[in-house]
Amino acid sequence: MDTVVFLDTETTSTGRDRRPWEIAMIRRDDTGEKALTIFVDAADLDLDNADPDALRIGGFHSRHPQFGAPLSEGQLLCRASEAAALVQSWTNHRARVYGVVPSFDTECLDALLHRHGLEWDWHFQPWDIAVLATGYLAGRRLPLQRSSEDTSRACGVTPPTEAERHTAMGDARWVARWYDQILAPAHLSAAA
Template sequence: MSVPIVFLDTETTGLHADRRPWEIGIIRRDEHGQTETTIQVADVDLSGAELIGLKIGRFHDRHLHYGEADADAHEKDDGHLLLEERDAAREVEHLTRGAHIVGAVPSFDTECLAAMLRRHRLVPAWHYHLIDIEALAAGYLRGRHEMALPLPWNSDDLSRAVGVSTTEDERHTAMGDARWAMRVYDAVAGSAQ
């Protein structure tokens, strides 16, 4: 593999332009293998949060600092980090540097992460061409079945159509959605990239 691939998802404080990431799921696949990292931002700024965004990711149930989750038990798990935002930014920059980003509407995630990096005087260093699994699956299905898929696309329907299932517990967790994106990508493009 010549270029690293990062399967990425974030859970954020809302759907608005000024949203902040509070959970980041990163699966990096490169010449050394594959690693998974989940980061929760310990000092996430909630002053501009939207309740709908927090509900989608189950923030109050799952955040290790603000929620009901057991931080001590969670920190012992390999690949799970509870970091101040400045340290989270450094980790994200390091893990995504030079990589192709793959996700479900990855621009939503990369815009939010780019703002976080810049707040800490870092620059996004991932490849500018993002890979959206929904567009990838729709193109694959169109080519395979020679039929157009009507808009709007439904990500769950597209996923099932390429043979990938997901559970409600998995969805809308950063790592769960990153793993789902990876499975869809691998089903369409193959894992030997």
């Protein structure tokens, strides 16, 4: 089995200098599945240069543990250097990364790793599940949709609820459900 990582980040902006403040990864490999949400220490986020709209959309001030939100099981708060090491470890050995516009996430994670003297080791081609799903619909001659949420519904996958959307783990779980719906059956039949 190829190692697969469903990944999402919430960031301080949408610009090139964005920093991830929440990172969620669901890793599947021969040993099973594990999930982790990382909150990056606010001292490492360059918040003076953050976009207030980006912070609002991700719920930074209501969900970050340093602003009063409790940590749940499978979540941790750590310095950016530790977050970088965890990302490298969870995506190593050419793991195939899946997300919704995963290049947005992998670009800022690459910068995070680089700031801490690390290099990424995921497969060089991150997979956008919404683009794959568009191909899935086209292959079945079904109408193509204009948004990732509508594309998801057209594939039979319920998008995240409003409370889950724009949380890193909520979006990573969405990608995993979508993957299971449109890609996992193909892998199973190819292995048979």
